[in-house]
Amino acid sequence: MSNHAVVSQADWLKAREQLLAREKEFTRLRDALSARRRELPWVKIDKDYRFEGREGVVSLADLFGDRKQLVVYHLMFAPDWDKPCKSCSFWADGYNGTVPHLAARDTRLVAVSRAPPPKLQATAERMGWTFPWYASDGEFGHDFGAVFRDDEIASGAVSYNYRMQPIKMHDLPGFSAFVREDGAIYHTYSCYSRGLDMMNPAYQLLDLTALGRQEEGLPNPMAWVRRHDEYDLRA
Numbered sequence: 001m002s003n004h005a006v007v008s009q010a011d012w013l014k015a016r017e018q019l020l021a022r023e024k025e026f027t028r029l030r031d032a033l034s035a036r037r038r039e040l041p042w043v044k045i046d047k048d049y050r051f052e053g054r055e056g057v058v059s060l061a062d063l064f065g066d067r068k069q070l071v072v073y074h075l076m077f078a079p080d081w082d083k084p085c086k087s088c089s090f091w092a093d094g095y096n097g098t099v100p101h102l103a104a105r106d107t108r109l110v111a112v113s114r115a116p117p118p119k120l121q122a123t124a125e126r127m128g129w130t131f132p133w134y135a136s137d138g139e140f141g142h143d144f145g146a147v148f149r150d151d152e153i154a155s156g157a158v159s160y161n162y163r164m165q166p167i168k169m170h171d172l173p174g175f176s177a178f179v180r181e182d183g184a185i186y187h188t189y190s191c192y193s194r195g196l197d198m199m200n201p202a203y204q205l206l207d208l209t210a211l212g213r214q215e216e217g218l219p220n221p222m223a224w225v226r227r228h229d230e231y232d233l234r235a
Helices: 008-040 086-092 098-103 117-127 140-141 148-156 193-199 203-208
Strands: 050-053 054-058 071-076 107-115 133-135 159-162 164-167 176-181 185-189
Touching: 071 086, 140 193, 148 185, 176 193, 185 193
Parallel strands: 071 107, 107 133
Antiparallel strands: 050 054, 050 133, 071 176, 159 164, 176 185
């Protein structure tokens, strides 16, 4: 047994109430931050991006379907890879059931990767993913901070998550949000790195537990993560 403090119910309740005060403070700060996010200025999109999905070649406007808002998950899956990034897959596992709820708020969620459509379709079937997933030549991902060119990587520092840093991979994860108004499309927000945390339901549940994410001492925080059909859970 660990040497974690064990107390009476009354003492636990007192400690819990103290933590609740901090949690409420955090919630108020998060609400204020979300309000500031919504107040960010928009950038009009003039470039004619193209994607390929089950329905063929489509435009950025087509990705909206009949919705006013679009959220794009930049899912790491390079053309020469056999499988998508395991960490990106960890995030993607939470999206199937989200799609209809987002639709009810006039929003569509799609994933975009550089791998060709046959690889995306085979992977979606394997993983049981039903959310829309489109192939891109990488220009879209590059313009929105999730795909990097050879010369940029060779330079030793690229802009990822709004700061210059050394990057060794051509693809990294992120989210980008768009809104359509009066026939025009605007970029409203993008986030990367730890900014993706809140979109992972498994992490949010682990954060409620006594042991948390259990990532201390690993070579990197997500070294334990596997694609959901690659865990050995027989024991």
